Amino acid sequence: MTKYPEEKYREKVTTINPPVYSGSTVLFESCEDLWRACEGTYPGIVYGTDRMPTQREFEEKLRALEGGFATRAFQSGISAICNTLLAFVQAGDHVLVCENVYGPTAAFCRKILTKYNVEIEFIPAAIGEGVGDYLKDNTRLIFLESPGSNTFEIQDLRTITQAVTGKDIVTVLDNTWATPLYLNPFELGVDVSIHSVTKYISGHSDILLGTASVNSKYAEQFIEYYKTLELFASPQDCYLALRGLQTLAVRMKQHESSALRLARWLESESCVEKVIHPGLPSHPQHDLWNRDFSGSSGLFAFTLAGGVSPEKIAEFVNELKLFGIGFSWGGFKSLITAGAYVRNTNPELSGKMLIRLNVGLEDVDELEADLRKGFEVL
Numbered sequence: 001m002t003k004y005p006e007e008k009y010r011e012k013v014t015t016i017n018p019p020v021y022s023g024s025t026v027l028f029e030s031c032e033d034l035w036r037a038c039e040g041t042y043p044g045i046v047y048g049t050d051r052m053p054t055q056r057e058f059e060e061k062l063r064a065l066e067g068g069f070a071t072r073a074f075q076s077g078i079s080a081i082c083n084t085l086l087a088f089v090q091a092g093d094h095v096l097v098c099e100n101v102y103g104p105t106a107a108f109c110r111k112i113l114t115k116y117n118v119e120i121e122f123i124p125a126a127i128g129e130g131v132g133d134y135l136k137d138n139t140r141l142i143f144l145e146s147p148g149s150n151t152f153e154i155q156d157l158r159t160i161t162q163a164v165t166g167k168d169i170v171t172v173l174d175n176t177w178a179t180p181l182y183l184n185p186f187e188l189g190v191d192v193s194i195h196s197v198t199k200y201i202s203g204h205s206d207i208l209l210g211t212a213s214v215n216s217k218y219a220e221q222f223i224e225y226y227k228t229l230e231l232f233a234s235p236q237d238c239y240l241a242l243r244g245l246q247t248l249a250v251r252m253k254q255h256e257s258s259a260l261r262l263a264r265w266l267e268s269e270s271c272v273e274k275v276i277h278p279g280l281p282s283h284p285q286h287d288l289w290n291r292d293f294s295g296s297s298g299l300f301a302f303t304l305a306g307g308v309s310p311e312k313i314a315e316f317v318n319e320l321k322l323f324g325i326g327f328s329w330g331g332f333k334s335l336i337t338a339g340a341y342v343r344n345t346n347p348e349l350s351g352k353m354l355i356r357l358n359v360g361l362e363d364v365d366e367l368e369a370d371l372r373k374g375f376e377v378l
């Protein structure tokens with residue numbers, strides 16, 4: 001007889017999707033097993049923070065899809081970012097951060113890492129060969145986001161990773177925009193690839209989750225950090241992310257085609273000054289995008305012609321029926337935001353009011369009609 005009789009209610013049932021295990025305590029069969037767990041020789045999962053089965057399955061599927069050596073899940077994308085930085089840097093290090101990174105990433109570097117005597121230097125948003133000029137003896141990590149999720153500059157990842165080959169400098173890429181399907185960072189020599197799973201991978205705007213995948217060179221250090229902090233992700237959220245992965249490819253095709261259709265149409269509209277979408281030939285780093293990416297997602301931006309006032313832009317945004325007004329992206333519902341971003345190294349876009357669209361899975365003709373109607377107020 002089993003030591004734990006309640007197990008009889010947990011007969012083996014084979015569903016397509018995995019069960020969700022919620023738990024802090026994991027029960028052992030014997031005192032000897034408990035001792036093995038204390039010694040670190042127990043083969044199974046020992047505690048709720050030891051990455052429950054649903055988390056492990058999600059991590060493994062994402063790892064395999066992206067081609068990393070190991071993947072760990074975090075409670076959010078920003079948590080994956082902050083913890084990756086903390087796992088690899090220490091006092092006295094110099095860290096390069098691309099100027100177009102997600103705002104909270106830059107804020108963490110500026111406000112928190114500097115408290116621990118880490119020197120932060122921002123580098124141009126479309127950097128490539130020039131990266132060599134910024135390297136110092138104590139440069140430890142380069143944080144990239146390509147394309148940046150607001151102004152969409154692309155970095156020459158291949159050239160950057162080649163410039164640091166043989167050095168002990170970790171290259172980290174926030175790969176959220178492209179998803180694991182449209183860019184393979186490890187083929188380009190990147191050491192760590194991060195995703196806000198909150199966006200396309202989960203795909204339904206109902207959870208927050210993040211991942212970091214590392215290559216073999218940095219796996220040990222990263223896993224040790226994750227284990228020591230007893231980091232983990234919610235089993236329920238990992239379940240939803242796993243489910244999201246199953247439909248990622250079909251959703252991405254639709255996001256891609258609808259966004260490109262709207263981007264091309266917007267380029268032909270007289271009230272639009274500029275469409276900023278890496279998949280369009282008009283994008284300054286379109287050739288680079290063509291070389292490294294195998295597709296585009298549904299997030300892009302545009303500016304309006306003729307010095308439209310912020311009040312008018314607000315009127316336009318408020319007029320839309322299908323585009324929700326809200327942060328985040330990657331879900332089935334189309335969203336819109338408008339704002340100005342400081343880009344010292346991209347004066348053409350710096351300070352300009354950018355209107356950003358998250359093109360969702362609605363009928364694209366209806367989305368276009370909604371924007372057309374909105375333009376009437378301009």
Ligand SMILES: *Cc1c(COP(=O)(O)O)cnc(C)c1O
Pocket residue numbers: 076077078079102145149174176177196197198199208209210328
């Ligand atoms: C949203 C986002 C993040 C943060 O993800 P959360 O899961 O919301 O914490 C990180 N990077 C990029 C590019 C993002 O768009």
